[in-house]
Amino acid sequence: MSTTTLRDWLLTDTPSSRAQAAWGRRYRLWCDFRANPLAMAGLIVTVLLIAVSLLAPWLATHDPGAQNLANRLARPSAAHWLGTDELGRDIYSRVLYGGRVTLGMVVAVVVLVAPLGLAVGCIAGYVGGVADRVLMRVTDVFLAFPRLILALAFVAAIKPGVTSAIAAIALTAWPPYARLARAETMMIRSSDYIAAVRLTGAAKARIILRHVAPMCLGSLIVRVTLDMSSIILTAASLGFLGMGAQPPSPEWGAMIATARRFILDQWWVPTIPGIAIFVASLAFNLLGDGLRDVLDPKQR
Template sequence: MTTRAWLLSDTPASRRQAVWGRRYQGWLALKRNPLAVAGLVIVLLMLAMAAAAPILATHDPGAQNLANRLQPPSAAHWFGTDELGRDVWSRVLFGGRLTLGMVVAVVALVAPIGLILGAVAGYAGGWLDRVLMRVTDVFLAFPRLILALAFVAAMKPGVESAVIAIALTAWPPYARLARAETLMVRNADYIAAVRLTGASGARIVLRHVLPMCLGSLVVRVTLDMSSIILTAAGLGFLGLGAQPPLAEWGTMIATGRRFILEQWWVPLVPGVAIFLISLAFNLLGDGLRDVLDPKQR
């Protein structure tokens, strides 16, 4: 039996075959959406470029050369130089490391927290559900950027403060989504059967409820990536995120905005990078929603 036939078998002989067959069918469904594939390619390409920034960079991103300031794109400087003579191409690569690293850190913090809080609230119900959801409502009542600005203002501006501030404002939608998914499955027959075997509430939530919420959570995280990127870049633009001389896309746009009419490449290149990665995550999220959400099929 070929690998493809093994993956697409209608009668899997093992749990492992069934899991990998479902994953392969999801990949085939995603491949049928060219925009989602394009988004996936762009995301992987930009992540790889950010990871390989020390190799791909042609200059030291922090090296200043005032005699070579505001030079247009050329063979020596592919994307030109900024107001301090620093190579824009190299700074965009290292800025991608910082910006995307902040986004990954935020998602790693908020996705598990929101998933667990929402699942616990949905499964437990009662006063615990009301308390957790009212706290969630308080955070949802404020625009994310405004609330992040308030948190950063209470702390010292910097990368760590920006990550914490964005994380504190990004978890409520995940908690709401996990709660909604939990309410749909907590009275299912298989949950009742597990409860009759004597399983504790914590075990039911961790082993049987949370896995049912992961598909929707993955789609939500992918679609939410663009807003997290824009929030991180917005904090950098306002001077509350990464501080100079660190290369970060929002900070680069802030320092280069006064050259937009004449030396357009200085603010344009990091702006295009933000646009491309945000668009790619949205396209990928739409494709994943069609694959992972049965109601969309």
């Protein structure tokens, strides 16, 4: 099938099957997204960050943990593209490997909190009554505390480390998703097609899984993408405060913490991982804004 024929098949106003209609809708969303240059920039930078993090073993020029005290705090050069830190370790290689740690934490948190928030919100919004009041009061308790402070309390109660940081951020990040899913569900549950499904005798669990939850996914995806930047900042903050990834792990926040005393004289040591955090956060924000414009019907 040629490109022109495929495009016509996707954009036809009279699809011959549900699959053709679904792919046509996805293609139209992609065309709308592609028309936003900032969103495309965010997507490209995000893909590049993920790619270079995954390919760190092949792209790194040095062992990220190898020390060379004779070459400590060296300026950027041909031998060390971004200079070296206080222990003579190559900053470029450590930033690449640090992306695996930081972005890996973000992915782990999202995988944990998105399904949890979706499940809690859909159940509370559709079932209502006592279940809604209990679930929302639990959600309110978690929302009453600042995310970083609550994450610090959880990590301190367990022990510092990547696994503890992921669990702590996940425990503090799910309430906004539950609130969003509940609001979407309360609008969906009174619609005609949900009433028709209910008349067929479908159980509540089936209605929530097959009909309500899929309708909430668009808003949830947008919220998750926008929240990734705050998750990156929280993970980096925990590392900076010594509660996240522990040295000598090349995590961006921990790298800034160990090098902050050199910011005036050897500026590149703490600045480079700071720039990495900034670029990753900005890319996810731009990507989230673009997805919101495409997936939110109120923005169209």
